[in-house]
Amino acid sequence: ALASGYHNQPEMTQEKFKPSFLDETKTLFRTGDLGKQTAPGIIEFMRRKDNQVKVNGYRIDPGEIEYQLTRYAPIERAIVLPVQVNNQTQLSAYCQTDKTLEIAEIRELLAKFLPVYMIPSYFIFLKQFPLTRHGKLDLHSLRELRETGKSLVNSDYVAPRNYLESNLVSIWEKILSKHPIGIFDNFFEIGGHSLLLSRVVTRVHKELNVSVKLADFFKVPTIAGLATLISQTQYNYQEPISAIPPQKSYPM
Numbered sequence: 001a002l003a004s005g006y007h008n009q010p011e012m013t014q015e016k017f018k019p020s021f022l023d024e025t026k027t028l029f030r031t032g033d034l035g036k037q038t039a040p041g042i043i044e045f046m047r048r049k050d051n052q053v054k055v056n057g058y059r060i061d062p063g064e065i066e067y068q069l070t071r072y073a074p075i076e077r078a079i080v081l082p083v084q085v086n087n088q089t090q091l092s093a094y095c096q097t098d099k100t101l102e103i104a105e106i107r108e109l110l111a112k113f114l115p116v117y118m119i120p121s122y123f124i125f126l127k128q129f130p131l132t133r134h135g136k137l138d139l140h141s142l143r144e145l146r147e148t149g150k151s152l153v154n155s156d157y158v159a160p161r162n163y164l165e166s167n168l169v170s171i172w173e174k175i176l177s178k179h180p181i182g183i184f185d186n187f188f189e190i191g192g193h194s195l196l197l198s199r200v201v202t203r204v205h206k207e208l209n210v211s212v213k214l215a216d217f218f219k220v221p222t223i224a225g226l227a228t229l230i231s232q233t234q235y236n237y238q239e240p241i242s243a244i245p246p247q248k249s250y251p252m
Helices: 010-016 062-070 103-111 139-152 163-176 194-208 214-219 223-233
Strands: 017-019 027-029 033-039 042-048 053-055 058-060 077-085 088-096 122-126
Touching: 010 017, 053 088, 058 062, 062 077, 062 088, 062 103, 077 139, 088 139, 103 214, 122 139, 163 194, 163 223, 194 214, 214 223
Parallel strands: 088 122
Antiparallel strands: 017 027, 033 042, 053 058, 077 088
16 A cells, blocks of 8 residues: 655655565565564564654654754754653653743644644753763753653642533543643643544534634643633533532542
């Protein structure tokens, strides 16, 4: 199920499609994967030959994300790395800047140029990237700094204040498998990613009969912000007059 080449890109086609060393009448496609043959007909995957990573079923080149981040003037340099969070691979962006930046603004900017699954879940801002004693970029230290992303999450739990917020919290908790979720917690910083985001949008439409765009989440990635957006823009949304937000109690 592979095309015979890249549309209107003869140079890339020539680079990626090579005559088979097994049968010169056939063509092989260079996937960029590095493997070794362990037995006749069996090839063991070892690693990628480039910097591409696979996140939630999508193959991603972090360099494309880094390029878009550095187009934003306050960011001098950017590194995007895959990190393991709750046994899932997510993207973490490390940005070198001496400015105070808003994560929502950066996500909204990236959404104009990149698909939702390429937008990092975590953003770490540094005045200077860590270096090894040989002066090279210390990727290990960068990955460890991902933990500081937790400080971006509101640590004080705030319960839903009305029917809409209560229903949105319920949807998030079911999809993220996280309890409790406060109305000021950031979706992307408590384990949310592109695939889960699509499920949230579908569930909100099904249960609340309102349409939320994926782009809206980058503007208001909290329950409080999303509820305000829905109330202001969804003219078909009507909160039941007699609705009482379900009360929740959590062990202290």
